[in-house]
Amino acid sequence: MTLTLTEETPPEGFERLVRAEDADSGLRALICIHSTALGPAAGGCRMWDYPDWDAARRDVQRLAEGMTYKNAMADLGLGGGKSVILGDARRDKNPALFRAFGQAVQALEGRYYTAEDVGISPADMAQVAAETPYAVGLEGGQYGSGDPSPFTAEGVFQCMRVGAKHVFGSDDLTGRRVLVQGLGHVGMSLAEKLHAAGATLIVTDINKESTDRAARDLDATVIAPDQVFATQMDIFAPCAMGAVLNDDTVPLLSAKLVCGAANNQLAHPGIAGLLRDRGIRYLPDYVVNAGGIISVAGEIHKAGPGYRRGRLSGIAERIGAMLTRAEAENRTTTEIASDMVKDILATAKRSVA
Known part of the structure; x- marks a missing residue:
């Protein structure tokens, strides 16, 4: 695995924007943290066939800010964040890709929890969870919530x-x-x-x-x-x-x-x-x-x-x-x-x- 993490400059009002790439598995992902004022950021991971990094960046930033609002209104004690994986969910999935993504989430040391969003299944998230405890929406277990x-x-x-x-x-x-x-x-x-x-x-x-x-x-x-x-x-x-x-x-x-x-x-x-x-x-x-x-x-x-x-x-x-x-x-x-x-x-x- 050749995972590399790059800290990008986040927009004003955002806390963090990280690009994750792994040539071996094909992972290309962005993790955006908008706010941790109310707690660790939480928001799902979306897999979508974005035309380029700029389109993915715009989407993850918009979604991360929306999660701050969503989590605040729902009184969850959580901040707002989101992640996106660039790729076709019907064609580009493989276990190594999700394991690499899990390592990227783990590198944020609990500042961001991920879960399923568009294109991601509980089975995919289980692969992520093999690398980090900050992957949720899992099947089974005492507190597993499964597909949201x-x-x-x-x-x-x-x-x-x-x-x-x-x-x-x-x-x-x-x-x-x-x-x-x-x-x-x-x-x-x-x-x-x-x-x-x-x-x-x-x-x-x-x-x-x-x-x-x-x-x-x-x-x-x-x-x-x-x-x-x-x-x-x-x-x-x-x-x-x-x-x-x-x-x-x-x-x-x-x-x-x-x-x-x-x-x-x-x-x-x-x-x-x-x-x-x-x-x-x-x-x-x-x-x-x-x-x-x-x-x-x-x-x-x-x-x-x-x-x-x-x-x-x-x-x-x-x-x-x-x-x-x-x-x-x-x-x-x-x-x-x-x-x-x-x-x-x-x-x-x-x-x-």
Whole structure:
């Protein structure tokens, strides 16, 4: 193994950015720590076929900052960090690659905990864990939490019901037209919950096997990926990649509520105002999709199942309070959420000082 670690200069406001490379296994990765004000940084590892280092760098920085906000809002005693591996998850995986990545995580000496994200399975994370105790989301063991996807989906589902009550006057999703964009582990789990709740399910994904399964098992209507914003819906659940809500798509969106698992759904901060101006309630992604990191945090803190259940219900409670406050103050939910996180971080920094 020929692992090399290179300290890069992080952006202002970030704590650390490390590039990890191993020629023998093909590992090319970045680990970004945004903040440890509330505790060690925690955030999953994503494997994606980025076109170059710059694209991967932009993504890992955006994701790491989002984890600071997510972990702060979920009251987990953890800071924000993220990692990305450059490569095609369907083609480039091998055990040595994940062992090398595990060594890179270990070199940070507990300042960062990693777990599964897009393209990474519990089996992959087990290889990482062979090299470091700072890999979580593992199967088995007293505190092993396994795949965090079902917990993420459950948190999104609970928040969607709270949002529906604010928008439609009832949290009953029976007959509500819900479009789930992206049927990965989280999106499919969410679709299953929506089907069980009686929603009229509309789905899209580039993977035909997934859409065929949703049509067969969940009575879902399948649409092409480029037809999302031409489709009539009550609720939009983005569960694929980020920046799907932008200056071009928001004017076309028919939904009255946006609640999904994808990270960084807004192309830029001003999109929140555009959604509000159109009468569309947006539930901030880093609040509603915190179920996965809550599950992982239970493993980090060696807590029992009550820890996860309590904090999952806390997500929905925060969303309800956020919606009420946004309406009373005539502000966007993202502004309210951002203020809440800034207060949490400021309090933590004062207590250290």
